[in-house]
Amino acid sequence: MSKASFSEAEAFLAVAECGGFGAAGRELGVTQSTISRRVAALEARIGRTLVERTTRRVTLTEAGHTYANELREVLLRLQHAEARAQNQAAEPEGVLHITMPTAFGRLCVLPCVATLAQRYPRLRFELDLSDRYVDLLEGSFDAAVRLDSGQQTGIETEPVWSFGLRLCASPDYISEHGLPLSPADLPSHSYLALRTYAPRLKWSAFWHGRKVELDLLPRITASDSTALRTLVLSGTGIAVLPTYLVSSDLDAGRIIDVLPGLGLPRRDMVVAYPRHRADLSKLRVFTDAMRRMSMTNE
Secondary structure, three states, X not given: OOHHHHHHHHHHHHHHHHOOHHHHHHHHOOOHHHHHHHHHHHHHHHOOOOEEEOOOXXXXXXXXXXXXXXXXXXXXXXXXXXXXXXXXXXXXXXXEEEEEOHHHHHHXXXXXXXXXXXXXOOEEEEEEEOOOOOOOOOOOOOEEEEEOOOOEOOEEEXXXXXXXXXXXXXXXXXXXXXXXXXXXXXXHOOEEEEHHHOOOEEEEEEEOOEEEEEEEOOOEEEOOHHHHHHHHHOOOOEEEEEHHHHHXXXXXXXXXXXXXXXXOOOEEEEEEEEOOOOOHHHHHHHHHHHHHHHHHHO
């Protein structure tokens, strides 16, 4: 691919991701007319109309959608190859601005960042530990560590951590309220949940090989899973908590795995980043370190 062909393809993909020529120009740091000229040259070269232009909006043709999907894969592989070469050739440097959930950030991401800070003295970090959702296309963050929620236009994701879930209670709570013997017993107990599940918690699980649907009304909700852990330890109720947060409590007997035969789904954490402005040389160092730490903690 020639330099001109690459610029044309990059301009077209930016239009597809950003939804317009002006937004694509701002994303790539060039003028709107430059984007329009490059897309027109691409269409002329391949002999197909890729973009339908109106005064109000820009839409992709069927050929445009197909070409954009193919380009995403090609450009991503090219970016990754370039990042790996840069990592081998030079030490990463600059600022990596990352947002992450509070509990997962403290327990899993911060130890990883501490290791990287010692290894790469020219790499700096700006960390935001918050449970609010951040729009990476609008904000200033380079990346977000978050639960995998599927594809989002303009956002690339790299899986870095997988963890299990446990239905947890303290020995004091079980002593006072009794041990649930099946999922059908749970609605009669005091349930605690993350606020994202309010007003009711609905999820699927497996019980002795049979799929069950649970619909629970939380007595207390909180925005942070560490707050739920504190409430569980105090004997306030039962909560679904991630293994990275309660594994030591389970080993020490401070928390009991309620209904250990209940098959709860595993959850995946990803590093999400804007496709067009990502500095993959820095992100690659971070994602690789997260994966290595994940393998030693699960």
